Amino acid sequence: MTGFATLLHKELVRFWKVAFQTVAAPVLTALLYLVVFAHTLEGRVRVYEDVGYTAFLLPGLVMMSVLQNAFANSSSSLIQSKITGNVIFLLLPPISYLEFFGAYLLASMARGLVVGAAVLAVTAPLVALPLAAPLWALAFALLGAAILGALGVIAGIWADKFDQLAAFQNFVIMPLTFLSGVFYSIHSLPAFWQGLSHFNPFFYMIDGFRYGFFGKSDFAPQASLAAVAASLVVLWVAALLLLRSGYKLRG
Amino acid sequence: MTAAIEIRNVAKRYGALRALDDVSLDIAEGEFFGLLGPNGAGKTTLISVIAGLVRADAGRVRVMAADVVSDYRRARRLLGVVPQELVFDPFFSVRETLRFQSGYYGLRRNDDWIDEIMQHLDLTAKADSNMRALSGGMKRRVLVAQALVHKPPVIVLDEPTAGVDVGLRQALWRFIRRLNRDGHTIVLTTHYLEEAEQLCGRIAMLKAGRIVALDSTRNLLEKFSGLQLEIRLDRDTLPEGTGATVLAADGEHFTLQLRNYAELETLLHRLRQARVAIRELELAPPDLEEVFLRVTGGGETGAARAPNGVRRA
Numbered sequence: 250m251t252g253f254a255t256l257l258h259k260e261l262v263r264f265w266k267v268a269f270q271t272v273a274a275p276v277l278t279a280l281l282y283l284v285v286f287a288h289t290l291e292g293r294v295r296v297y298e299d300v301g302y303t304a305f306l307l308p309g310l311v312m313m314s315v316l317q318n319a320f321a322n323s324s325s326s327l328i329q330s331k332i333t334g335n336v337i338f339l340l341l342p343p344i345s346y347l348e349f350f351g352a353y354l355l356a357s358m359a360r361g362l363v364v365g366a367a368v369l370a371v372t373a374p375l376v377a378l379p380l381a382a383p384l385w386a387l388a389f390a391l392l393g394a395a396i397l398g399a400l401g402v403i404a405g406i407w408a409d410k411f412d413q414l415a416a417f418q419n420f421v422i423m424p425l426t427f428l429s430g431v432f433y434s435i436h437s438l439p440a441f442w443q444g445l446s447h448f449n450p451f452f453y454m455i456d457g458f459r460y461g462f463f464g465k466s467d468f469a470p471q472a473s474l475a476a477v478a479a480s481l482v483v484l485w486v487a488a489l490l491l492l493r494s495g496y497k498l499r500g
Numbered sequence: 501m502t503a504a505i506e507i508r509n510v511a512k513r514y515g516a517l518r519a520l521d522d523v524s525l526d527i528a529e530g531e532f533f534g535l536l537g538p539n540g541a542g543k544t545t546l547i548s549v550i551a552g553l554v555r556a557d558a559g560r561v562r563v564m565a566a567d568v569v570s571d572y573r574r575a576r577r578l579l580g581v582v583p584q585e586l587v588f589d590p591f592f593s594v595r596e597t598l599r600f601q602s603g604y605y606g607l608r609r610n611d612d613w614i615d616e617i618m619q620h621l622d623l624t625a626k627a628d629s630n631m632r633a634l635s636g637g638m639k640r641r642v643l644v645a646q647a648l649v650h651k652p653p654v655i656v657l658d659e660p661t662a663g664v665d666v667g668l669r670q671a672l673w674r675f676i677r678r679l680n681r682d683g684h685t686i687v688l689t690t691h692y693l694e695e696a697e698q699l700c701g702r703i704a705m706l707k708a709g710r711i712v713a714l715d716s717t718r719n720l721l722e723k724f725s726g727l728q729l730e731i732r733l734d735r736d737t738l739p740e741g742t743g744a745t746v747l748a749a750d751g752e753h754f755t756l757q758l759r760n761y762a763e764l765e766t767l768l769h770r771l772r773q774a775r776v777a778i779r780e781l782e783l784a785p786p787d788l789e790e791v792f793l794r795v796t797g798g799g800e801t802g803a804a805r806a807p808n809g810v811r812r813a
Contacts, residue, residue, distance in 0.1 A: 251603055251606040251607070251608055252603065252604050252605070252606055254603070255600055255602075255603025255604055256603075256604065258600075258603070259600045259603075262591075262592075262596075263591050266591055267591075330589075333587060333588070333589070333590070334583075334585050334587035335587045335588060335589045337553065337583055337585075337587060338587075338589070338600075338601060338604070338646065339604065340552070340553055341551055341552075341553070341576060341579075341581050342576055342601070342604035342605050342650075343572060343573035343574075343576040343577055343604075343605065343606070344604055345573075495555060499552070499553055499554060499555055500514075500548065500553065500554040500555070
């Protein structure tokens with residue numbers, strides 16, 4: 250267990266040493282989204298009867314920050330280690346692929362949740378947010394971070410160049426988050442796009458997370474939880490199989 | 501006695517390339533072993549298989565009786581590897597790097613040993629410097645230190661002195677020799693044949709993924725390399741029956757090729773018999789470079805030999 254604990258510690262220290270870039274910057278990004286969208290849309294868009302647009306938007310932004318940063322942490326750490334070659338220091342010691350996965354995953358979740366919590370903390374004085382079912386919110390935040398952390402492990406192992414990782418981020422992660430209902434309720438979409446959104450796991454993460462605050466959502470939280478849990482299983486199994494096979498890590 | 505490293509019928513292909521082709525080799529505990537071969541011969545692949553960085557297509561490897569695949573945890577704890585590439589983690593200082601590396605091997609409190617290694621490798625002054633700020637030679641020392649944090653009985657060094665200045669190279673070898681004297685098994689790959697000749701008790705030569713020679717350094721030198729003799733006599737003819745091959749003759753000065761020291765005896769005896777006086781004599785001892793070229797067939801042998809004074813001090 251010491252190997253696992255050390256790797257987790259190292260991964261935590263790694264992002265914390267550059268917290269300006271890994272925590273402060275994404276918090277600022279989320280704040281900018283909040284200010285701009287709230288300013289233009291508050292009073293014009295109403296999703297739920299008694300919930301203002303700014304309040305509606307905030308949980309979506311928090312979850313988006315959690316997801317993007319969980320993904321960024323494992324994927325960027327792995328690709329940096331691969332490109333600089335120092336991943337060898339993790340491959341020589343007696344660290345199992347389960348320990349390897351666990352350490353990268355937990356560090357990713359930690360960064361995602363730290364950024365998410367920071368966004369909530371910073372906006373608390375500005376936006377009055379109810380907390381109808383905090384355990385639901387926590388469950389979706391944890392699961393979402395765990396899914397994206399695993400996806401980051403997969404992307405970090407698969408990518409050989411920063412360019413490929415950026416493509417993954419820009420052509421997979423970004424569209425899926427933006428089209429997941431962070432900024433709107435999917436009920437406001439035409440039927441076709443509404444139907445398509447149901448295939449986007451990010452939609453369930455954000456919708457379920459929002460339920461934790463308002464006690465209402467586009468979809469029943471139990472159903473969202475099932476969809477999110479299914480995504481988690483698929484991605485964890487994929488990541489673990491990849492690591493066990495030694496794909497791109499052990500020749 | 502258990503072998504420090506036991507390699508059995510190991511094969512590895514990369515597409516059409518046979519990186520390792522049925523390699524078998526035993527390295528005994530306490531040996532200082534050299535792995536030599538031209539670029540692309542498979543040295544690094546073999547080391548990677550031993551270290552578990554590369555999975556062999558066939559065959560098995562054991563480190564102190566621990567299989568590197570089925571018993572990888574024990575095998576890796578018994579092995580320290582200094583990689584060829586000068587790699588480092590730019591986020592951390594030297595001490596942090598060594599602490600993390602200790603933890604990966606399951607060692608929580610290792611500062612006493614870390615301090616000791618840093619002292620031996622002259623790294624103490626740089627303990628809190630970030631890895632990025634170190635010179636290439638210093639980074640190389642940290643790589644050696646990282647391989648030693650868990651006190652492995654078997655240490656593998658993949659071209660540790662490539663691009664390292666002479667001072668550091670000698671300091672490094674003093675340290676590695678000491679580790680060997682203390683009982684560590686050392687496996688070394690190098691391009692510097694002189695290093696292998698001075699350090700290694702036994703040598704395997706690899707070519708195109710196969711072992712083409714495996715013997716004690718002394719035997720290899722004897723078997724494959726002759727002696728070269730520069731001799732000036734009191735006359736310009738050599739008596740019959742000396743057994744030596746004349747490579748060059750210039751008046752009273754001869755360059756002779758002998759297969760071994762026994763032939764030198766014969767030559768001297770014959771000269772005495774013929775009452776020929778020796779005015780000058782210079783002997784070039786066997787040279788691993790020549791063995792290497794002959795065994796790997798990588799160039800002409802014998803005649804193409806550097807003058808004595810240049811080749812070794």
